Amino acid sequence: MIRVFALAPLIIAVVVGGFFLWGLDPDRNPNALPSTLISQPAPEFSLDPVAGLDTPGLARADLLQGQGPVVVNVFASWCVPCRAEHAVLTRLVEDENQTLFGINYKDKPEDATRWLAELGNPYSRIGSDLSGRAGIEWGLAGVPETFIVGGDGTVLYRYVGPIVGEKAVGTFRDALEAARVWDKKQGQGS
Amino acid sequence: MTPEIGHFALGLALALALIQSVLPIWGAARNDRLWMNSAQWSALGQVVFVGVAFAALMSAFIKSDFTVVNVVENSNSFKPMLFKVAATWGSHEGSLLLWVFILTIFGALVALLGNNIAPRTKARTLSVQAWISVGFLTFMLFTSNPFDRVFPPPLDGQDLNPLLQDVGLAMHPPLLYLGYVGFSIVFSFAVAALIEGRVDAAWARWVRPWALAAWVFLTAGIALGSWWAYYELGWGGWWFWDPVENVSFMPWLMGTALLHSAIVTEKRGAFKSWTILLAILTFSLSLLGTFIVRSGLLTSVHAFAVDPQRGLYILGLLALSIGGSFALYAWRAPTMEGGGLFKPVSREGGLLVNNLILATATGTVLFGTLYPLFYEAITGGDKLSVGPPFFNASFIPIMLPLVFVMGLGPFLSWKRADLVASGQRLKYVAIVSIGATLVVWAMVRGGPVLGYLIILLAFWLLFSVLREWAMRIRLFDVSFSEAWRRARNLPRSAHGMTVAHAGLAVLIFGLVGSSVWKSEEILFVKPGDEISIAGFDVTFTGAEKVRGPNFIADQGTLEVYRDGTWLTTLKPERRFYPVAQSTTTESAIRSTMAGDLYASLSEPASEQAGAQGAWTLRILYEPLVNFIWIGSTLLVLGGILSLTDRRLRVGAPRRRSAQGAQVPAE
Numbered sequence: 001m002i003r004v005f006a007l008a009p010l011i012i013a014v015v016v017g018g019f020f021l022w023g024l025d026p027d028r029n030p031n032a033l034p035s036t037l038i039s040q041p042a043p044e045f046s047l048d049p050v051a052g053l054d055t056p057g058l059a060r061a062d063l064l065q066g067q068g069p070v071v072v073n074v075f076a077s078w079c080v081p082c083r084a085e086h087a088v089l090t091r092l093v094e095d096e097n098q099t100l101f102g103i104n105y106k107d108k109p110e111d112a113t114r115w116l117a118e119l120g121n122p123y124s125r126i127g128s129d130l131s132g133r134a135g136i137e138w139g140l141a142g143v144p145e146t147f148i149v150g151g152d153g154t155v156l157y158r159y160v161g162p163i164v165g166e167k168a169v170g171t172f173r174d175a176l177e178a179a180r181v182w183d184k185k186q187g188q189g190s
Numbered sequence: 191m192t193p194e195i196g197h198f199a200l201g202l203a204l205a206l207a208l209i210q211s212v213l214p215i216w217g218a219a220r221n222d223r224l225w226m227n228s229a230q231w232s233a234l235g236q237v238v239f240v241g242v243a244f245a246a247l248m249s250a251f252i253k254s255d256f257t258v259v260n261v262v263e264n265s266n267s268f269k270p271m272l273f274k275v276a277a278t279w280g281s282h283e284g285s286l287l288l289w290v291f292i293l294t295i296f297g298a299l300v301a302l303l304g305n306n307i308a309p310r311t312k313a314r315t316l317s318v319q320a321w322i323s324v325g326f327l328t329f330m331l332f333t334s335n336p337f338d339r340v341f342p343p344p345l346d347g348q349d350l351n352p353l354l355q356d357v358g359l360a361m362h363p364p365l366l367y368l369g370y371v372g373f374s375i376v377f378s379f380a381v382a383a384l385i386e387g388r389v390d391a392a393w394a395r396w397v398r399p400w401a402l403a404a405w406v407f408l409t410a411g412i413a414l415g416s417w418w419a420y421y422e423l424g425w426g427g428w429w430f431w432d433p434v435e436n437v438s439f440m441p442w443l444m445g446t447a448l449l450h451s452a453i454v455t456e457k458r459g460a461f462k463s464w465t466i467l468l469a470i471l472t473f474s475l476s477l478l479g480t481f482i483v484r485s486g487l488l489t490s491v492h493a494f495a496v497d498p499q500r501g502l503y504i505l506g507l508l509a510l511s512i513g514g515s516f517a518l519y520a521w522r523a524p525t526m527e528g529g530g531l532f533k534p535v536s537r538e539g540g541l542l543v544n545n546l547i548l549a550t551a552t553g554t555v556l557f558g559t560l561y562p563l564f565y566e567a568i569t570g571g572d573k574l575s576v577g578p579p580f581f582n583a584s585f586i587p588i589m590l591p592l593v594f595v596m597g598l599g600p601f602l603s604w605k606r607a608d609l610v611a612s613g614q615r616l617k618y619v620a621i622v623s624i625g626a627t628l629v630v631w632a633m634v635r636g637g638p639v640l641g642y643l644i645i646l647l648a649f650w651l652l653f654s655v656l657r658e659w660a661m662r663i664r665l666f667d668v669s670f671s672e673a674w675r676r677a678r679n680l681p682r683s684a685h686g687m688t689v690a691h692a693g694l695a696v697l698i699f700g701l702v703g704s705s706v707w708k709s710e711e712i713l714f715v716k717p718g719d720e721i722s723i724a725g726f727d728v729t730f731t732g733a734e735k736v737r738g739p740n741f742i743a744d745q746g747t748l749e750v751y752r753d754g755t756w757l758t759t760l761k762p763e764r765r766f767y768p769v770a771q772s773t774t775t776e777s778a779i780r781s782t783m784a785g786d787l788y789a790s791l792s793e794p795a796s797e798q799a800g801a802q803g804a805w806t807l808r809i810l811y812e813p814l815v816n817f818i819w820i821g822s823t824l825l826v827l828g829g830i831l832s833l834t835d836r837r838l839r840v841g842a843p844r845r846r847s848a849q850g851a852q853v854p855a856e
Binding site for chain 1: 474502505508509513516519520523560563564567712806
């Protein structure tokens with residue numbers, strides 16, 4: 001019995017070492033985020049509106065009704081970079097008339113309402129994801145995160161982190177432009 | 191020329207380490223004094239040569255010698271001198287050199303100061319220490335040479351990550367390494383004991399000062415790192431359960447368990463194989479930390495540049511050292527048990543509970559840290575992260591009983607304790623603790639029950655520690671001068687325990703206050719905006735550009751008032767380092783014993799808003815947060831006090847240990 005116990009550290013170390021060896025694969029990048037959703041249909045979800053706000057809620061069906069691709073932005077009042085990103089998204093809506101939907105992630109409705117009252121509300125629909133359930137469906141890595149969804153409900157692009165600064169805004173606009181072209185082609189094809 | 195001297199010195203150190211790996215341990219086997227004593231000289235030679243290499247690298251940094259790749263990548267001629275020096279250990283290669291330097295320092299110290307250690311044990315220990323030296327010197331020479339040259343040399347260097355250009359952080363790695371690597375000696379002692387096949391009280395007495403010294407450094411290193419995170423990262427937090435923090439915390443938890451179990455081995459001859467296992471585990475976890483930080487295995491803000499080749503090499507070292515020592519343990523440990531018997535309720539029993547809890551806590555942290563890797567491997571690529579919610583929910587409930595037992599333990603006597611008598615003594619401690627907690631509740635109101643429970647336990651710990659100390663010197667029972675005389679006669683280690691345990695209580699107050707009763711506001715501010723938080727009224731008067739030696743900063747100005755009276759001006763900064771092209775936050779803190787008012791400036795509110803003077807401001811009030819640093823300081827002081835105890839003083843107990851070595855453990 002004592003022998004078995006004395007062997008336990010060695011056995012555990014060998015098992016853990018096996019995992020380490022696997023983890024050292026040079027092709028593996030622990031910082032890369034898998035974008036399993038890209039080119040896949042957007043996940044099924046249905047979110048109630050933020051309590052106390054006139055903006056309607058958000059469900060998967062809403063993604064399909066828009067003309068062209070829609071932008072789905074995940075935000076929260078407690079998220080500092082979201083504040084900075086807010087102006088970029090607002091401009092997108094005001095300048096280009098882009099349809100923008102929001103998922104209010106794990107946020108108190110009263111905080112979200114106050115936040116939008118302070119900064120303005122560019123979202124045409126906002127779903128309140130209090131439980132974080134929809135966040136799991138979308139495979140969130142953090143807040144903010146922004147998706148571009150084609151008119152047929154296909155997820156075309158995912159941006160992790162705030163779209164702030166020239167480079168990030170440029171990257172995102174390019175992706176949005178590509179999505180519009182793609183969407184138009186899809187529309188003609190069918 | 192100097193870099194080549196450094197490189198050459200490393201080669202010589204490796205040659206000596208190779209000799210020391212074989213000769214002394216062979217000498218111990220054939221009882222050849224001369225061979226055994228050769229370790230004395232080779233250990234000293236190693237520290238001299240590695241010291242020369244270290245000095246050569248440091249001089250390259252001081253002179254900003256941009257023909258050396260390492261200097262180019264981590265320094266810059268505009269950098270303040272202190273950070274040029276600190277950049278010596280800022281990179282992977284440099285920090286590895288520091289690691290080996292400290293390793294050889296400890297080896298040399300054992301060679302110099304360990305006259306009380308039985309010659310064969312000492313020879314074997316130094317050989318094992320040389321095995322580690324060989325592993326890391328070859329690692330450095332083959333994969334991470336700090337003295338590589340570059341041609342043509344660039345005009346200036348790329349600068350060290352600005353986050354790391356900070357006094358606190360300049361001192362953090364050396365202290366942490368003194369802790370990590372200090373446990374290497376304990377490991378070598380353990381492996382030597384396993385090779386010898388016996389452990390006795392004398393062995394435990396030799397090991398304890400080294401373990402204690404390493405523990406003191408590690409505690410100081412972790413506390414300093416946490417303090418750095420608190421004022422430099424600008425999030426107002428001091429512990430994030432980041433993998434790299436966890437890998438420094440695990441050896442600390444194991445090392446703490448080791449210190450306590452070694453007491454039992456020394457005083458009662460019990461827990462022998464357990465103490466050995468803890469000694470191996472503590473250093474193994476230190477090595478694991480080195481591996482994780484340098485292999486890019488896990489995602490972390492602190493990680494060095496990812497290089498799978500290096501990772502593979504360290505994994506090989508790990509497999510040899512940890513795997514080898516565990517195999518040796520599996521072979522030898524079963525023959526090693528025996529020793530003092532004890533009842534469940536006794537000092538030994540209390541220390542056993544301490545050890546079990548600390549081991550469980552370490553296991554939890556280890557599992558949480560490695561779980562993302564396990565998960566990814568098993569699911570074939572899915573990722574997840576394990577964050578503070580897991581650690582808070584699992585670690586805190588595990589540790590709370592430990593705090594309770596810590597209050598009780600010192601009152602229990604060895605072998606068999608009288609629970610009723612101890613209970614009698616602790617009755618008033620319990621009453622006073624509950625009373626004190628009620629007073630806190632009456633003053634604060636609000637907050638979760640768990641917060642008050644932790645406060646109650648911290649009071650319990652503090653008062654029982656003081657009660658035990660008062661009992662030992664019979665304070666209030668005898669005249670004050672008599673109590674003073676008793677206090678002076680009390681062993682230093684007893685005072686050390688009191689100080690360290692009281693330090694933990696103080697630390698817990700800080701931990702609870704600053705996390706449970708923290709107030710936090712994140713908001714947009716324009717010049718003239720007023721914010722009220724935790725009874726303070728803060729006015730943002732604007733931000734202006736200021737220029738530093740190697741950075742440009744936006745400096746915000748906040749006037750702080752309470753009840754209409756001006757208290758202070760806070761000037762948080764957001765610094766931009768043009769050479770390294772990165773930004774850091776420099777928080778401004780109004781620090782008092784009651785708590786810190788903490789402000790940090792983040793991004794301008796939006797791209798245009800920066801010009802209009804609107805900023806994102808994070809402002810926090812963290813009650814009692816300074817108790818964390820005071821508590822940590824007390825832990826360190828307690829350790830140092832204990833280290834100066836006459837019985838532990840290295841070299842002093844020569845007579846007794848020489849006898850002890852003659853007595854086999856079985």
